[in-house]
Amino acid sequence: MSITIHLYYTGQAGSARLFAEEMMSSGVVQAVRAEPGNERYEYFFPMEDPETVLLIDRWRDSHALDLHHQSEMMRQIAALREKYKLRLRVERYTDAPK
Template identity: 60%
Template structure:
């Protein structure tokens, strides 16, 4: 069962976007994406909130998240969060093993 974590990074004067860009330019994002168990690591910008960046971070299981949290990358991430003085709001979701219910599929356009 996959675990998805949504992290809303918020900061003043575009700092959340600067953080995400530096994460990418330093190669931290690519290293996370290539880590065993990582399924998704993508940043998004909410249209109505210019101070926030959303990270959608998905892993195969808790063991993969624990390995990530124990890695040296976490210190790099922490240092960048502090550099840009970001606050965080975190949501955690477990995937539905059965997928999208048939009753909901009529609302999906592929």
């Protein structure tokens, strides 16, 4: 059962976009995408809210997501979120069993 998570990072004065750009340029995004069980990790910019960045994050199952949450990547992401003083809102979705 795949798990999709929408993470909304919101800041001020363009800090959310700067966060996403640093996530890309620092290699954190590439490292997360290479983690076992990651199926999607992409940033989007809502047209009507320039201070928010949406991350769509998809994992094969809860085990893969749990391993990601325990990884060094999560510490790096948390440090960057703090650096840019971002608020976070999370929505979680699971696929229905087939």
